[in-house]
Amino acid sequence: MKAAEAVIEIMKDWDVSHIYGYPGDSVNNLVEAFRNHQEEISFIQVRHEEVASLAASAEAKLTNKVGVCLSIGGPGAIHLLNGMYDAKADGAPLVVITGQISHDLVGTDNFQEVNLERMFDDVSVFHRRVTSGKQMRPLLEQAFKDAYTYNGVAVLSVPDDVFKENVEHPQLRSSTFKKPALRADKEDLQKAANEIKRANKPLILAGKGAMGTRDELIQFGENIAAPIIVSLRGKGVIPDEHPLNLGNLGQIGTKPAFEAMEETDLLIMVGTSFPYRDFLPDDVKAIQIDIDSAQIGKRYPVDIGLVASSVEVLQWFNKHISEKEDRVFLRACQENMKSWWNHLDDIVQPRENKPMQGPQVIHTLQDYVEDDAILSVDVGNVSTWTARFFKMTNQQLVISSWLATMGCGLPGAIASKLKQPEKQVVAICGDGGFAMVMQDFLTAVKYNLPITVIILNNSKLGMIKYEQEQIGNISYGTALQGFDFAKFAEACGGIGFHVTNEDTLSEALESASKIEKPTIIDVEIEDRAPLPGKIEWGQAMGYSKYLLKKLIERDTEWDMPSLKTVLKRMF
Incomplete structure (x- = not known):
């Protein structure tokens, strides 16, 4: 041989x-x-x-x-x-x-x-x-x-x-070959259980290591009256509209998640080593569950580290911790989340005689995505809009989380369709990220992979533009040469739709769901700043500095609606 x-x-x-x-x-x-x-x-x-x-x-x-x-x-x-x-x-x-x-x-x-x-x-x-x-x-x-x-x-x-x-x-x-099974020390489990019982405002932060623990995680949250926040890789661990779910944390996160983190007296991290320290509490007790001992306390100081699979630890907790009677904190968080959903519903309302924005596209897409579909999401504003406005049920999310490399959306969709051809696969990309790897749409055509690629096309690097403005700079180097991705799809041998409004978007999505060929839906959108759920003082000052520079340079009139939005999110 x-x-x-x-x-x-x-x-x-x-x-x-x-x-x-x-x-x-x-x-x-x-x-x-x-x-x-x-x-x-x-x-x-x-x-x-x-x-x-x-x-x-x-x-x-x-x-x-x-x-x-x-x-x-x-x-x-x-x-x-x-x-x-x-x-x-x-x-x-x-x-x-x-x-x-x-x-x-x-x-x-x-x-x-x-x-x-x-x-x-x-x-x-x-x-x-x-x-x-x-x-x-x-x-x-x-x-x-x-x-x-x-x-x-x-x-x-x-x-x-x-x-x-x-x-x-x-x-x-x-x-x-099998990985060795890791089991948490019983003494540490009991210490953790005691801390959970003493907590008045326990809060769960779940990541990719919690995937596959949906039933156990929900029972645990119900038992201890703790709302659940998810990391980006953890999106989908429980349905987005579940009563315990407060959404994501960080720049892409929700205001209820931000405020719950400010109030909690016990943080329970399940299968996550959340990288953004500024969005975690300043000084509260913490329990971390992770199968990798190197992640325990790596980015946030923890009082108790449990090195084991999340499902085994949660099962143990559910057997040994009785249901908590005090549910005041949980109910307050749930009321806060209802207000947040109402806020998002206002954003996605049809914009008569105005170009669509990212949130409207994701909201419309929701109706055409199957319950077990795979979403391959690129990096940029599309990450924010998908995290906030796509309400996951049983779908799977594929994304470049820690490296956050642009161009991951199309390769992820190709891999997903090859591995699970029976499932609907949708890539959600910005025009900047897609252009980095667009030549491999030919790969999808060559292997007859019926994926649907949604491109939010604003002819700019929207996230980077916002990042520049957030620190007080006028955006530079972020404008992109316009391109018709629908014609590109046809030139490659696929199907292309050029979309300018919500009606034509719905028609394109309906058609794409019946087409057994690689398809691009090129959606013209208007720029929208991906403001965090709650804006910090430094961010507001930076953005105000940018608005002032724009006024001085007379590139635009004073953007009073943007300033009002910033102030509203601060308070």
Whole structure:
């Protein structure tokens, strides 16, 4: 058996059905093996290696199983880095195979030689260069194991001549591999239970580690009379309109979530290491549940850390903590949330004879998304509008959370449709993010993936424009050349709709739901600042400074409605 054949056998043993990649000189012998086994493992040819790694990362987030991508060494490997860092940041298991120049030439500054060991050192939990065929099986198996064990990126760099070497038939054994089960210390569990019973205003912050615990989390919240706030990766852990849900936290968050954080006397973090310290309480007791001990107290000081799966800890709490009688804090938060929903309903009302804004698009989209659909959301204002205005029930959300890399929406949709073809898949992108990877809409067409891509098109980098204004600067470098993405879709062999109002948006969404081809719905929108649920004094001062600069430069008249909005959100 050739080393390239051994790669195929090991990938099959790890239940890998496809690999994202781009062929080339230093991996051509491996690509030949994929050609010979295309009925067993599909080689998904992308148009840019960044899309390969972003798609593999998205697949890992969606399934909690390893994603795999492939490129040549040198420039191809460099292009992979963005998706690799996305996987690292979001804890997604990823195996990356790159080519390399022949091992007898490594170190001679040969054509396309890059020091891959040094380049991948920061992003990977495992990285080895294979120097002989005999190393292929044990090193690739170890790469899969480390990717799963550490929820990180494992890399093999393989000179192309090694793929041609003979190896013994692999003794497959990875199917018996399991992560060790972690259980929290009973003494710590009891201490945590005692703190929860003493708390008057307990508050739960749930993240991606709470996914799959919906029933346990809701019962826990009901028992202890605690509202639940979710991180962006945790959106969907419970339905958005559930009575316990206060929505997201942070810049994309809700005012009720912000105010609950100010009032709580016990913060219970379930499967999250929330990165934005300014949105967490200044000085309250905290309990953190996480399967990764390195995350305990990493960004917020905790009194009790419970290293175990969220579901097991919540089940224990639900057995040992009786229902709380004092529900004053919970009811106040729920009333606050009702007011917030009314506020959002006002925002999404039809704008007669005016261009649509992002919130109206997401609100309209809601009616055409199936209950078990997958939403692949890009980074920018689209993240804010989706987090706030799309009311998730049982849908799944795929996004670049920690790295927040623009361009993740389309690769995530491609990966989602390949992995779960029976489900509706919708990508929600801004025109800036989509343009970064738009060439790979051709990939969706090539593989006949009926995804729907919604593009919020305002011909600008809306989030970055707002960020500049928030610190008091006049926006610069954020305007984009206008582009008709609907015509682009048709040029690629897909379907395109150009939308200018809510009626034509509804018609396009209705049509797209019946079309079995990749579709782009290009929606013209008007700019809208993605103001946080509650504005801090420093943000208000910065934004006022920007308005004053605009007045002085006479680029626009005084924007009194914007100033009123800022002041209203402050108080």
